[in-house]
Amino acid sequence: MNDVAKLEKENELLREELARRDVQVESLKEQIRLFLHKKFSASSEKISPDQLGLFNEAESLAEDVSTEDESVTTTVKSHERECKPRVSIPDELPREDIIHDLPEEDKVCPHDGTELEVIGSDDLEQLDIIPAQIKVIRHRRLKYACPCCEGHIKTAARSVKLPIEKSIASPGLLAYIATQKYCDALPLYRQSEMFKRIGIELDRTNLANWMVKVGDLVQPLIDSLQSYLQQKELLHLDETTLQVLDEPGKKAQSKSYLWLMASFGDQPVLLYHYSPSRSQETPNAFLSNQTKAIMVDGYDGYQPACNSYDIVRLGCWAHARRKFIEAQKAQLKKKTGKADVAINYIQKLYQIESRTKHDPPDKRFEIRQKEAKPTLEKLRKWLDKSLLTVPPKTALGKALVYLANQWNRLTNYVEDGSYPIDNNAAERSIRPFTIGRKNWLFAKSQAGARASANIYSLVETAKANGLNPYEYLRHVFETVPNLSSDNTMGSLLPWNVVLD
Structure with a gap:
């Protein structure tokens, strides 16, 4: 090889190296711009209508994307100020009237001395609020004894079973705590402080134990919801991370997952499931031969279930x-x-x-x-x-x-x-959990994670069906312990429940 050919080969190698370096530099610049945008700019993905108006046809832009030197004319819609409606007070709220009357000396006409008559009133309505009131429900089992021999004593049996036997927590209190945490993202330690302000000492460890127990209590209802979902032809699935401190064989900092399986329509169901991993086992357990299609993201862990059940996978x-x-x-x-x-x-x-x-x-x-x-x-x-x-x-x-x-x-x-x-519907449905996670950060145990998944399922399914989460949970906690062996959970499915 002569010197000229050798130099040409070296130049070619250098040009290739420079091209690789240029790509690497541009990639790093992109990362910096993207980081700055995430740090200091709005995170919304909404596209401005004005931006869409730049191009009548996307394919016309595809022919030449170097249009920064071209003049573009856009029509911007004129700004119109929108008047926000006044806040209305629901008619069904109770009213308390405060009467403002004239002094007696002003109830006489100054022209002819005739006594004035009431013809109406100018009303101003204000919303008032009474802080949470706590009462004690006392279950009194009457005891009877023979007045003659005093040797026979009989005590009445309690007519209802309680969600947690021998506990001070009533169905209403349990529903209140669950709604505060799983609907309003209020951690248990903050709830404990709130109870202290009204003179009630409730340790957050007790609150956590109660949530675990009611999470186990509603497991049959969760199973019914899962069976219902497995009959649906179209399902939405998504997953997000969850930190569980006490998991066998795992560090406290490791990731676990909360999975969502949902169906939207006339009878929507949103079912959450805790799993220590992101493996394909969870989709395999969720889905069935009745499932026709699933809407998911690009995670490959869904594919084995699609292959097993012959399911159409939607991107x-x-x-x-x-x-x-x-x-x-x-x-x-x-x-x-x-x-x-x-x-x-x-x-x-x-x-x-x-x-x-x-x-x-x-x-x-x-x-x-x-x-x-x-x-x-x-x-x-x-x-x-x-x-x-x-x-x-x-x-x-x-x-x-x-x-x-x-x-x-x-x-x-x-x-x-x-x-x-x-899959935006599922992503919106999993957002309440991610918001709550920012407040309570982690689950202490696997039992707590499973309980949280179960209660989230009931809260979000109740909301999707137009039910008040507190009232629905209270009804569930009152009813489940008292269902007979002949009764199924079908009566507790949100679309079958009529709340007062």
Whole structure:
């Protein structure tokens, strides 16, 4: 090899090394921009209507994404101030009247001395609140004795069973504590302090033990809800982390998981399940041969269950869009790029769903085939081209790879009008738990984690069915201990319960 050829080869190697370095530098710059955006900017993924108006057709932008030098004309809707309605006070609330009357000397007409008559009143209504009142329920079992021999004594049996025998906690108190923690995210130690302010000493250890016991008490009802869900053809699944301090063979800092299985519709059910791991065993236990399709994220642990039960797996377009929004945030400001192209394509799919959300499944299927499918075909062509030109380790490259890997799952929704386009409903349903987790941080034991999952299931299912969580829990805690062996839990399913 002569010197010229040797130099050319060395130059080629150097150019390749510089190209790799450029990609690495750009990737690091993206990470810095994304970190700054997460730290100091709004976290909303909502897309401005003005931004959507920049492009009449996403594919027209796909031809040339270097439009930062082009002038773009947008029409911005004029601002209209919206008047917020006054807060209304429900008519069913009890009223207490405070009468403001005239002095006696002013009840006479100054013109002719005639006594004035009441013709009405000018009313101002104010909301008042009485702090929580506590009373003691005393179960008195009357005792009888023979007045003659005094050798026969008989005590009346208690007519009802209690959720926790020999405990000071009534069904109402248990429901109150559970609602405060699992509905309002109020940790037990704060509740303990609140009870102290009204003169009641309730140690948080006792409160925790009560929650574990009622969590076990409602397990048959949880089993009934799970059996009901397993008969549903479409299910939403999601999972989030949970820290449990005392788990066999695991460090206190290790992660456990709370899984959600949900069905939305006329009789919604939201069922939470604690598991020490994120393994495929939980989806396998949740699902059944009756399940036709599941809406999940990109986690591979769901796939074995889909294979075992022949379930259609639906991908979440919100997850795919989120990755492109992150890539958009990581790109240079005022620069239009490929991330904008993908977001606009996906937004077209969502606009179709928004127009058809109230249509029956058969009509929605026709519109998806007519409008969404061509959009998906254009997006796929653009995706295949982009994969060849974008480095996979950049934010945009990761979004493109995710979209390509999940493509078949993401596009399954167009094959049935009843399938959802994303898993947002399940993500909204798991948010109450994540908010509560920020307050109470962890579960002490596996029993506590299972109890929390059970009570969260009842609270969120009650809310989804339009029931007051406190009233529903109180009804459940009163009824479950007194169900006979012939009775099933069907009467306690939220849609079968009528609360006073």
